[in-house]
Amino acid sequence: MQDQITPGNLLRTMRANPPLVQCITNFVAMNIAANVMLAAGASPAMVHAEEEAGEFAAISGALTINIGTLSAGWLRGMLKAAQSANNAGKPWVLDPVAHYATAFRRDAITRLLELKPTIIRGNASEIIALAGGTSRGQGVDSRDAVEQAEDSALQLAEKHSCVVAVTGVTDFVTDGQKAKRIAGGSPLMPQVTALGCSLTCLVGAFAAVAPDDPFHATITALTVFAVAGQQAGAAAEGPGSFSWRFLDALAALTPETLDRDARISAA
Amino acid sequence: MQDQITPGNLLRTMRANPPLVQCITNFVAMNIAANVMLAAGASPAMVHAEEEAGEFAAISGALTINIGTLSAGWLRGMLKAAQSANNAGKPWVLDPVAHYATAFRRDAITRLLELKPTIIRGNASEIIALAGGTSRGQGVDSRDAVEQAEDSALQLAEKHSCVVAVTGVTDFVTDGQKAKRIAGGSPLMPQVTALGCSLTCLVGAFAAVAPDDPFHATITALTVFAVAGQQAGAAAEGPGSFSWRFLDALAALTPETLDRDARISAA
Amino acid sequence: MQDQITPGNLLRTMRANPPLVQCITNFVAMNIAANVMLAAGASPAMVHAEEEAGEFAAISGALTINIGTLSAGWLRGMLKAAQSANNAGKPWVLDPVAHYATAFRRDAITRLLELKPTIIRGNASEIIALAGGTSRGQGVDSRDAVEQAEDSALQLAEKHSCVVAVTGVTDFVTDGQKAKRIAGGSPLMPQVTALGCSLTCLVGAFAAVAPDDPFHATITALTVFAVAGQQAGAAAEGPGSFSWRFLDALAALTPETLDRDARISAA
Numbered sequence: 001m002q003d004q005i006t007p008g009n010l011l012r013t014m015r016a017n018p019p020l021v022q023c024i025t026n027f028v029a030m031n032i033a034a035n036v037m038l039a040a041g042a043s044p045a046m047v048h049a050e051e052e053a054g055e056f057a058a059i060s061g062a063l064t065i066n067i068g069t070l071s072a073g074w075l076r077g078m079l080k081a082a083q084s085a086n087n088a089g090k091p092w093v094l095d096p097v098a099h100y101a102t103a104f105r106r107d108a109i110t111r112l113l114e115l116k117p118t119i120i121r122g123n124a125s126e127i128i129a130l131a132g133g134t135s136r137g138q139g140v141d142s143r144d145a146v147e148q149a150e151d152s153a154l155q156l157a158e159k160h161s162c163v164v165a166v167t168g169v170t171d172f173v174t175d176g177q178k179a180k181r182i183a184g185g186s187p188l189m190p191q192v193t194a195l196g197c198s199l200t201c202l203v204g205a206f207a208a209v210a211p212d213d214p215f216h217a218t219i220t221a222l223t224v225f226a227v228a229g230q231q232a233g234a235a236a237e238g239p240g241s242f243s244w245r246f247l248d249a250l251a252a253l254t255p256e257t258l259d260r261d262a263r264i265s266a267a
Numbered sequence: 268m269q270d271q272i273t274p275g276n277l278l279r280t281m282r283a284n285p286p287l288v289q290c291i292t293n294f295v296a297m298n299i300a301a302n303v304m305l306a307a308g309a310s311p312a313m314v315h316a317e318e319e320a321g322e323f324a325a326i327s328g329a330l331t332i333n334i335g336t337l338s339a340g341w342l343r344g345m346l347k348a349a350q351s352a353n354n355a356g357k358p359w360v361l362d363p364v365a366h367y368a369t370a371f372r373r374d375a376i377t378r379l380l381e382l383k384p385t386i387i388r389g390n391a392s393e394i395i396a397l398a399g400g401t402s403r404g405q406g407v408d409s410r411d412a413v414e415q416a417e418d419s420a421l422q423l424a425e426k427h428s429c430v431v432a433v434t435g436v437t438d439f440v441t442d443g444q445k446a447k448r449i450a451g452g453s454p455l456m457p458q459v460t461a462l463g464c465s466l467t468c469l470v471g472a473f474a475a476v477a478p479d480d481p482f483h484a485t486i487t488a489l490t491v492f493a494v495a496g497q498q499a500g501a502a503a504e505g506p507g508s509f510s511w512r513f514l515d516a517l518a519a520l521t522p523e524t525l526d527r528d529a530r531i532s533a534a
Numbered sequence: 535m536q537d538q539i540t541p542g543n544l545l546r547t548m549r550a551n552p553p554l555v556q557c558i559t560n561f562v563a564m565n566i567a568a569n570v571m572l573a574a575g576a577s578p579a580m581v582h583a584e585e586e587a588g589e590f591a592a593i594s595g596a597l598t599i600n601i602g603t604l605s606a607g608w609l610r611g612m613l614k615a616a617q618s619a620n621n622a623g624k625p626w627v628l629d630p631v632a633h634y635a636t637a638f639r640r641d642a643i644t645r646l647l648e649l650k651p652t653i654i655r656g657n658a659s660e661i662i663a664l665a666g667g668t669s670r671g672q673g674v675d676s677r678d679a680v681e682q683a684e685d686s687a688l689q690l691a692e693k694h695s696c697v698v699a700v701t702g703v704t705d706f707v708t709d710g711q712k713a714k715r716i717a718g719g720s721p722l723m724p725q726v727t728a729l730g731c732s733l734t735c736l737v738g739a740f741a742a743v744a745p746d747d748p749f750h751a752t753i754t755a756l757t758v759f760a761v762a763g764q765q766a767g768a769a770a771e772g773p774g775s776f777s778w779r780f781l782d783a784l785a786a787l788t789p790e791t792l793d794r795d796a797r798i799s800a801a
Contacts, residue, residue: 026313028301030603044727045674051606068313073605101326138287193298194298248774251774336581365579371585457572460568507782
């Protein structure tokens with residue numbers, strides 16, 4: 001039974017040997033993402049400079065790239081890191097924050113996609129736009145529902161041979177063939193900044209734990225957020241108290257509770 | 268009654284249609300500022316790079332610029348964004364953090380002022396120095412009282428045809444003609460870093476909601492902070508518990524409570 | 535009695551006249567480090583750009599440099615700031631985050647060490663590697679115990695004529711001659727990101743208060759963390775609730791409690 005691929009088993013494996021994950025993320029997310037990783041049981045390293053991002057990706061278990069507060073210098077570091085992850089056979093996760101908003105972002109995301117991310121995680125507006133559809137997105141917050149992005153996710157996954165996760169009220173994950181939905185979380189989560197960015201980092205952590213199975217790695221990370229988010233939401237009085245309760249819930253989450261409370265369904 | 272310009276009515280309008288606000292702020296403030304914006308009901312986007320800051324300002328409802336952790340590259344992005352906001356007729360807010368501290372900052376603030384901010388928000392030391400007076404400021408914390416900065420605020424507002432807000436124990440807001448004082452908040456607020464920077468972002472949010480009335484937009488943002496700050500302060504045991512209680516209070520704040528507890532007086 | 539050098543007396547002196555401390559730290563640590571400084575009673579200023587870092591160091595009481603999210607531009611600012619601190623006779627503190635991880639970091643730390651830090655604070659893996667030993671470090675988290683780094687700390691302190699602090703379960707501080715151990719804190723502390731980086735800033739604050747006695751300044755900062763950390767840990771339910779309770783504990787800490795609960799022993 002222990003060998004079955006369940007979220008609980010992957011969490012157990014991660015905690016037994018915390019993976020080193022290189023997280024190139026935005027300035028808003030840096031602190032909460034690192035805290036999420038530590039609480040869940042991973043070892044994050046925020047290393048972005050072009051002088052070292054590639055070298056570091058080769059020694060990391062996985063790489064995550066988020067273009068939230070993009071600049072030219074950071075993009076150079078991202079490209080080097082993704083190239084290096086590819087060369088070293090390490091999985092890498094792309095978070096295309098508001099990639100549709102400006103010409104600079106549209107160009108950046110095109111170049112990053114060429115480096116074949118293992119997994120893409122975004123909100124519905126981002127995934128729709130990434131697949132070439134017309135999203136209602138404008139800034140960084142999604143203005144579309146996950147359901148509206150499912151076809152886009154399938155197309156993206158097939159086109160780029162990667163796993164695609166659309167997160168929102170109920171998450172959707174696909175590798176272009178099979179697909180799952182993950183329910184849970186809390187309505188307070190969109191009121192806390194950078195939780196989606198933090199989730200991208202955690203997807204990277206599980207990808208490091210199960211590099212040959214990015215589909216289940218992604219499902220596991222989303223399930224961890226769904227279960228801990230639901231626990232934190234039940235006790236929180238607002239977005240402020242949600243944040244710290246969420247970190248407490250992540251740290252206290254056991255593999256058994258995770259598997260018991262997981263709400264994963266076929267899509 | 269609904270049409271009267273009260274803080275409550277502006278808050279109601281904002282929540283009904285969350286404004287997209289481009290916040291170019293410092294690394295310390297990024298996370299708490301975004302959380303303050305989301306809790307209050309706005310949609311923040313931290314976009315700073317010179318490659319896109321101007322393009323993004325044109326699609327935002329308002330722009331805020333804070334020079335806290337300034338560098339040459341960021342200054343270029345700020346200048347492009349402010350220029351673009353002007354061209355697009357969008358309001359923009361300047362937060363002149365420690366502008367007196369170094370030659371680099373003094374030069375930067377001169378160039379930013381030439382781009383005619385709609386609103387300037389600072390602490391007493393910053394406003395006194397910006398008007399050419401002798402402040403006791405040294406680092407980023409104010410060493411002067413708001414009362415001592417009122418004349419400077421009036422001069423600045425008249426000279427630059429903008430609204431000036433001096434925040435502290437009791438805030439002072441003027442457009443060079445009329446002036447108001449806003450009381451409330453908590454003595455714990457200066458013990459929490461970057462709340463002033465976050466307030467600057469919220470001033471931008473209300474400026475996006477009421478672009479033709481930056482005076483009342485500013486008063487509203489300050490009143491939101493004063494009322495939510497007072498609520499959080501009543502329950503907090505220190506600066507750590509204040510932070511999350513403040514976010515909870517912002518999210519729970521209703522237009523009715525805001526107008527009821529507002530302590531705005533003629534100056 | 536008041537004149538005796540105890541942690542409580544140094545804390546009292548700091549609160550009576552909050553020192554301005556220039557903190558060049560990483561993006562993950564920025565916010566929590568500033569909050570730690572304010573809660574403890576110091577006045578932090580995050581100023582890093584090469585255009586002003588040197589000028590600002592001359593007016594600060596102390597400087598702290600942390601290479602966590604290093605880049606070429608930031609390194610230039612660090613070098614200018616450290617040089618300026620030396621010229622002005624101001625103490626400066628070096629935090630060599632993961633300095634062994636890449637060639638870029640190894641080169642950076644060599645250049646920073648040449649500028650003679652007054653104090654070095656790191657985890658066991660960092661201190662072992664800095665003394666030329668073989669650490670088990672890989673990312674930013676320590677994989678070695680403090681005890682294993684004590685000889686390295688002594689060597690480093692002697693070689694560079696500085697104070698060296700190794701922090702972990704029980705901290706070790708030496709100036710190459712004498713040495714102390716500081717016990718306390720909480721097992722939750724390594725689960726909260728950037729507390730070590732924040733401690734480096736606080737070491738800088740006490741170095742500004744006692745520039746002629748970096749040994750006791752360092753012991754004091756570590757003791758403040760140990761006592762407040764123990765208090766917060768006793769009430770916390772996880773890393774999320776630890777964070778804000780720690781800030782509350784720092785702000786509420788009195789000199790009397792600090793001296794009463796300090797667990798400093800000869801090494």
